[in-house]
Amino acid sequence: METYRIEQNYDQSICLIPISQIEVLNSRDRNEKVFAEVLESIRTVGLKKPITVTKNVDSNYQYQLICGEGRIKAFLQLGESEIPARIIDVSKEEALIMSLVENIARRQHRAMEFLSCIERLSDLGYDKNEISKKIDLAPVYVQGIITLLKNGEERLLYAVEQKKYH
Structure with missing residues (x-):
């Protein structure tokens, strides 16, 4: 060894x-x-x-x-x-x-990976204000991400990540 x-x-x-x-x-x-x-x-x-x-x-x-x-x-x-x-x-x-x-x-993470981490924190019971303090993002931004993920808009988020807007 x-x-x-x-x-x-x-x-x-x-x-x-x-x-x-x-x-x-x-x-x-x-x-x-x-x-x-x-x-x-x-x-x-x-x-x-x-x-x-x-x-x-x-x-x-x-x-x-x-x-x-x-x-x-x-x-x-x-x-x-x-x-x-x-x-x-x-x-x-x-x-x-x-x-x-x-x-x-x-610094270099994929957007969907980042978003799924936010979703997991939400699933653990943390609200947008608690999550925003942990990751240094605005609560309104965090709430928007959570709302999109909870409504099944992963395709939309993925398209933004891939820069496919059509």
Whole structure:
């Protein structure tokens, strides 16, 4: 097993945990070019930032992933079975929200992926004002997205994303 160096700027301790014990609740599609760059960076330089997980009490998995699915996939592709992780203590709902907000915060995400994250927050019971604070968008914009998604207008949203307006 190859060892991957970790650059640390954390006060929390970092543990090596089995990848097979991590539940990914908020999986997302990856840009293949970006993923290849992450993979090569880990292979040559090492892991710069550990993944973030929380303990999982109501599942067959010991941990729930908050942040770092791409790093997990890279480690698996490199033949590793364990990965360095920062373990934080949050509820399952807080972990899911943190994961959704992390995905929303990414600079280059697909619009539909972004919109579905907003819909998931709404489905969890958050109103437009709470969601807008978490993702730094106007409540009226968030409400518009929720309304379109709840009314089955994914085709309209997809057309806007693809710039197909006819």
